[in-house]
Amino acid sequence: MHIHFLDPFKAIDSPIHELDPRVKLVLSLAFILTTAIIPHGAWPVYIFLLAIIFSIVILSRLGFIFVLKRSALALPFVLAAFPVIFTIQGDPLASFNIGNWQLIISLQGVERLLSITLKSWISIQTAIVLASSTRFPDLLMAMRAIHIPRLLVAIFGLMWRYLFVMADEALRLLRARLARSGDTGLSDKKSGGSLAWRAHVTGGMAGSLFLRALERSDRIYNAMISRGYDGDVRTLPQPPLGSSQWAALIGGLGLLFILLVLSIIL
Amino acid sequence: MFYSPLPMHIPDGFLSVIVSILLWIVSIGVIGYSLRRVNQDLNERQVPLMGVLAAAIFAGQMLNFSVTGGTSGHLMGAAIATILLGPWAGVLVLTCVVSIQALIFQDGGLLALGANIFNMGVVGVAVSYFTYTSMQKILGKSQWGIFASGFAAAWLSIFIASLCAALELAISGTSPANIAIPAMGGIHALIGIGEGLITVGALAFLYASRKDLLDKTSTKTVKGNLVWGVGLVIAFALAIISPLASSHPDGLEWVAEQKGFLDIAQGPLYNIIPDYVMPGISNEAVATIIAGIIGTLIVFGVALGVAFSRRRSTT
Numbered sequence: 001m002h003i004h005f006l007d008p009f010k011a012i013d014s015p016i017h018e019l020d021p022r023v024k025l026v027l028s029l030a031f032i033l034t035t036a037i038i039p040h041g042a043w044p045v046y047i048f049l050l051a052i053i054f055s056i057v058i059l060s061r062l063g064f065i066f067v068l069k070r071s072a073l074a075l076p077f078v079l080a081a082f083p084v085i086f087t088i089q090g091d092p093l094a095s096f097n098i099g100n101w102q103l104i105i106s107l108q109g110v111e112r113l114l115s116i117t118l119k120s121w122i123s124i125q126t127a128i129v130l131a132s133s134t135r136f137p138d139l140l141m142a143m144r145a146i147h148i149p150r151l152l153v154a155i156f157g158l159m160w161r162y163l164f165v166m167a168d169e170a171l172r173l174l175r176a177r178l179a180r181s182g183d184t185g186l187s188d189k190k191s192g193g194s195l196a197w198r199a200h201v202t203g204g205m206a207g208s209l210f211l212r213a214l215e216r217s218d219r220i221y222n223a224m225i226s227r228g229y230d231g232d233v234r235t236l237p238q239p240p241l242g243s244s245q246w247a248a249l250i251g252g253l254g255l256l257f258i259l260l261v262l263s264i265i266l
Numbered sequence: 267m268f269y270s271p272l273p274m275h276i277p278d279g280f281l282s283v284i285v286s287i288l289l290w291i292v293s294i295g296v297i298g299y300s301l302r303r304v305n306q307d308l309n310e311r312q313v314p315l316m317g318v319l320a321a322a323i324f325a326g327q328m329l330n331f332s333v334t335g336g337t338s339g340h341l342m343g344a345a346i347a348t349i350l351l352g353p354w355a356g357v358l359v360l361t362c363v364v365s366i367q368a369l370i371f372q373d374g375g376l377l378a379l380g381a382n383i384f385n386m387g388v389v390g391v392a393v394s395y396f397t398y399t400s401m402q403k404i405l406g407k408s409q410w411g412i413f414a415s416g417f418a419a420a421w422l423s424i425f426i427a428s429l430c431a432a433l434e435l436a437i438s439g440t441s442p443a444n445i446a447i448p449a450m451g452g453i454h455a456l457i458g459i460g461e462g463l464i465t466v467g468a469l470a471f472l473y474a475s476r477k478d479l480l481d482k483t484s485t486k487t488v489k490g491n492l493v494w495g496v497g498l499v500i501a502f503a504l505a506i507i508s509p510l511a512s513s514h515p516d517g518l519e520w521v522a523e524q525k526g527f528l529d530i531a532q533g534p535l536y537n538i539i540p541d542y543v544m545p546g547i548s549n550e551a552v553a554t555i556i557a558g559i560i561g562t563l564i565v566f567g568v569a570l571g572v573a574f575s576r577r578r579s580t581t
Contacts, residue, residue, distance in 0.1 A: 008370055032377050036283050073372055074277035080441045080449070081280065087442040116440055120279030120375070127278070127372045139369065151301055151312065152361075158317025159324070159362050166318070166325035174329065196463065202331040203467010206341055209329070210350060210468065211476060213322030220314040231310030 006167060008070075008131045016060035016129060020245045021138035022145045022238075027252040028130040032123045034256045038263040040115035045263040050118070052255070053125045060133050071124045081116050085109035136160050145238055154233040162216070169212060173205045274342075274431050274454070275367060275382050278375025282438040289434070290380025296388050297361055303354040316355060320362035323347055329464070340457075341464045344390035344427070345398070345420035349469070350479060353395040360387035381434050390427040394419040409473060412480060413466045420465035421458040428454035 011017075016024075031052075038045050057067050090108030097103075134142075140160075143153050241249070304312050323343040330340050343363070348356035364382050367373040374382045398419040405411030432450035436443035472479055 029376060032278050032375070033283075036278065036281075036286065036377050070372060074279075077277050077280050080435060080446060083442050083445045084440065087445075112439070116279055118279075120277045123278030123375055123377070124372050127368070127376055131370050131372065136370070149298070149301060151305065152297065152358075154313045155316045155320065155358065155362055156365065158313055159320040159366060162318050162321040163324055163366070166321040167328065169322075170325040170328045198331040199460065199463030200467040200470065202329050202341075203464040203469070204471040205329050205467075206326050206346065206464055207468035207471030207475075209326050210319070210322055210346065211472065211479075213318050214315075214350075214479070217315045217318035220318060221311055224314060225310075229310060231312075233313065 006164060007136070008128075009135055010062060010132050012061050012133075014059060014061040014133070016056060017133045019133075019248060020241060021134050021142040022241065023245050023249045023252075024130060024134055025139065025142040026146065026249065028126050030253055030256055031126050034260055035119050035122050035126075037260060038119075041111045042263045042266060044266050045259055046115070046118050046122075048259055048262070049122050053122050053129075056129055057125060060129050062129065062132050066132075067125055067128050070128050071121060074120045074124050077120065078113075078117050081113055084112050084116075088112055141235070141238060144235065150233055157233075158220075162220075165216075166209070166213060170205075170209055173209060177201065177205065274385065274428055274450075275364070275374030276378045276385075276431055276434065277372075278377050280375075280438065280440045281378050281381055281434055282440075283377075285434055285438050286377050286381060289384045293361075293380045293383040293388060296357060297383070300354040300357040300361075304358055307352075307354075316358050316362065319347065319351065319355075320359045320366075323359055323363050324366065331460075331464075340460060342386065342390070342424060342461055344386060344423045345394040345416065345461070345465050346468050348391050348394040348423075349398055349416060349419065349465075350472075353391055356391040356395070357387050360391055381431075385427045385430045385434075389430050390423040393426045394423040397422050407481070412473060413469055416465045416469045417462040420462040421455075424454050424458035424461050425451065 031049075035049055038049070057064060085105050086103045086109060088106055088109035090106035093105045093107055093110065095102060095104045130139075137157070140153055140157050143156070144150060304316070308315060323346075326341050326343055326346075344356065344360055347359045351359065361383050364374065364386050365379060368376055368379045368382065398415045401415035401418055402411060405414055428450045429447060432441070432446040433443070435441040435446050469480065
């Protein structure tokens with residue numbers, strides 16, 4: 001088993017995929033920032049935002065179910081935000097008595113929870129579309145273009161390149177443990193010794209993974225040196241943005257600006 | 267399966283814009299400084315070493331062991347990265363891991379990325395480093411000294427990082443402090459034990475096979491032991507006080523009830539604090555603790571800044 005399915009990129013022919021990665025990165029960040037700035041309870045603007053992100057998801061042809069599944073990652077935090085419906089004071093909607101406690105659900109609290117949930121859902125969909133419609137090397141190029149430190153981008157790039165190698169290594173370790181531990185696959189029969197022992201074995205696996213990574217980085221370094229690496233990561237100059245890409249960038253930013261103004265007026 | 271098991275990566279929408287941007291600024295500052303420091307130490311070795319180790323930490327998060335009833339222990343890796351590589355490289359490695367998790371796997375938001383880097387990369391690494399080096403000084407470099415320091419560093423790094431996340435949520439008005447702090451702290455106090463056990467296992471493996479790797483980091487101690495000692499004490503106090511304090515969300519009332527003067531105090535007790543100090547914090551005790559924690563962090567940050575500017579001017 002190999003772990004190439006880790007890469008969320010989906011090679012589909014769509015207008016979103018064709019957009020220049022620099023434009024896409026800037027617009028995604030701007031969209032998430034706009035979503036964050038818009039105050040809680042500005043429902044009309046949320047509808048606009050949702051409409052925009054839904055149309056982007058549809059345009060990207062990634063499939064609504066795919067995006068929905070991946071966006072479930074933010075759910076545990078909705079749970080963390082849940083108590084605000086009781087703790088924010090305002091017009092009471094309903095109240096419960098649990099023992100000596102009286103819990104009052106307030107209108108403002110519900111508004112806050114709904115706003116947070118919607119905002120986080122809109123933002124995470126944006127991030128999903130960005131990651132699934134852009135190849136990682138293109139994303140790295142976009143990061144260089146918006147002046148993220150070159151060294152950091154180079155480390156990102158190398159990390160991405162070896163992520164799959166190291167993940168395969170981890171999978172091999174897991175498979176080796178499974179083969180030796182006599183796991184029956186039955187949930188009622190525990191495999192392995194005491195808890196501390198199991199943790200110790202897993203720790204040994206982690207230790208050997210890091211040791212292999214260290215040694216691999218030595219070999220990679222030597223290979224890079226022998227090919228003329230001198231600490232400077234050189235990249236091809238980036239092509240200028242075409243007029244349609246500029247139009248998309250300015251149009252997108254303009255739209256977000258209008259939404260921000262709207263949220264203040266409404 | 268491939269996202270981080272820790273409920274610590276805050277998604278977008280849960281932090282207020284001000285908190286997000288402030289923590290971005292702090293994180294960018296620390297990353298910039300770390301890049302310079304690591305570049306001095308490693309020069310052109312930096313890119314391959316950091317990149318591959320970040321990939322290894324990411325992959326290491328897939329390693330797990332079953333605890334009970336379907337739950338399992340995982341590795342976050344801040345402590346082991348710091349022990350192996352030292353604090354500055356640790357910051358970079360964790361920054362890469364957290365950034366890739368957010369960018370590619372949507373584990374944590376993009377605007378909230380600054381906060382997540384701060385929690386895991388800056389706080390997690392700093393706590394690991396101070397705990398590990400300070401405890402090594404006390405316990406010595408014996409085998410058990412290394413293991414005990416490693417366990418404490420791993421547990422505390424997870425625990426304090428989760429408290430930071432809870433605090434950020436509370437300040438943003440997303441989750442009430444008297445619920446978020448004990449909930450996050452409680453869950454991660456348990457998760458931290460798994461982290462600690464795996465870290466000890468990894469240290470045991472490395473101690474047996476490549477002892478030189480463990481000796482190397484302990485010689486790279488940062489000067490000013492007193493400062494780190496005090497910092498450690500503060501961190502410990504934080505770890506103990508804040509969940510205790512917030513587990514009695516109505517601390518004053520609770521005390522009053524115990525003393526039997528609740529009836530007498532009812533009126534004035536609520537008049538002392540007519541308004542919310544912070545969203546979700548309805549009593550003075552918790553608010554004071556939060557303010558205290560923020561103050562401590564600011565003071566610590568300033569102290570660190572001064573210490574580093576002095577270091578640079580002397581070298």
